Amino acid sequence: MGKFSAVGTVAFIIDIGVFNLLRLDPVGMGPLWAKVLSVTAATTVSWIGSRYWTFRDGRSNSPVKEALGFFAVNAVGMLIALLCLWFSHHLLGLTSAFADNVSGNIVGVLLGNVFRYLMYRHVLYRPPRGAPRAPRREVVSLDDRSGS
Numbered sequence: 001m002g003k004f005s006a007v008g009t010v011a012f013i014i015d016i017g018v019f020n021l022l023r024l025d026p027v028g029m030g031p032l033w034a035k036v037l038s039v040t041a042a043t044t045v046s047w048i049g050s051r052y053w054t055f056r057d058g059r060s061n062s063p064v065k066e067a068l069g070f071f072a073v074n075a076v077g078m079l080i081a082l083l084c085l086w087f088s089h090h091l092l093g094l095t096s097a098f099a100d101n102v103s104g105n106i107v108g109v110l111l112g113n114v115f116r117y118l119m120y121r122h123v124l125y126r127p128p129r130g131a132p133r134a135p136r137r138e139v140v141s142l143d144d145r146s147g148s
Helices: 002-023 031-054 063-091 097-124
Strands: none
Touching (some): 002 031, 002 097, 031 063, 031 097
8 A cells, every 4th residue: 555655746846847737827628637747757657666666576578568557447447537527616616726727637637536546556566376476574573583
C-alpha cells in the first residue's frame, strides 16, 4: 500500500499540475479535455512506477498486454473523475477553478483510486497462484539487536 501511495502521489501531482496548466487563460482548455490529457500523462507515469516498483512481483512477461490492461483500468478511473467533474461543472454550475479541482482532482481521483487499487491488486498485477513472492526486507528494531 505504501508503494502504491508513493507512485500515486507522483501521478496525482502530475495530474493536478497538467490539469491546472491547461486550464490557464493562455491555453484556455475546457475542464473535461484538460482532465483527459492530465490523466493520460499521470497514467503513463503511474504504469511505469507500478510495473517496475509497486507490483513488480505480479507483472506479466508481456509489457504491451499489461500496458493495455493498465490503461483500460485507468480509463475507467478517469471516467469516474470525469463524471464527478461533469456533474459539478455542468449540472451544479460550480465552474470556478477551485470547484473543478475539488470535483475532478479530489473527489474524482479519490473514488477512481479506490477502483484502480482493487483492479491492480486483484486483477492486473495478481501474482500467479503458487508463485513465490519476492523476499521482503526484514525490519530489525534497535531493541532486538543482541550483543550491545
